[in-house]
Amino acid sequence: MQVKVDQDVCGGHGDCVMTSPEVFDFAGDDDVVSVLITEPPENLWDSVREACEVCPTGAISVQE
Numbered sequence: 001m002q003v004k005v006d007q008d009v010c011g012g013h014g015d016c017v018m019t020s021p022e023v024f025d026f027a028g029d030d031d032v033v034s035v036l037i038t039e040p041p042e043n044l045w046d047s048v049r050e051a052c053e054v055c056p057t058g059a060i061s062v063q064e
Contacts, residue, residue, distance in 0.1 A: 001039065001040065001045055001048065001062060001063065001064045002038055002039055002062070002063045003023060003035050003037070003038055003039075003040060003048055003060065003061070003062055004035065004038070004060070004061045004063075005024070005032075005033050005034060005035055005059050005060055005061075006059045006060075006061070007027070007032045007033075007034070007059070009057050009058065009059040010032040010033050010057060010059040011056065011057045011059070012026070012030075012031030012032050012033065013055075013056050013057070014026070014033070015051070015054045015055060015056065016033055016051035016052075016054065016055055016060055017033060019047055019050050019051040019054055020044065020047035020048050020050070020051040022036070022037065022040070022044055022047070023035060023036055023037050023040050023044055023047070023048055023051070024036065024051060033059070048062060049062060
């Protein structure tokens with residue numbers, strides 16, 4: 001699985017950071033989210049999928 005955040009679309013809501021903090025975090029001082037682990041281990045897949053579903057702007061993409 002590979003995870004990406006479209007930073008042009010990200011609204012900085014942080015729902016993904018709260019859902020999967022091992023994979024997502026805010027990028028420096030910006031109000032956009034970055035991916036900490038682009039290919040997360042299997043034990044994090046459920047939280048990554050949930051983060052993708054709760055993203056209000058649809059900025060997260062998951063390629064399995």
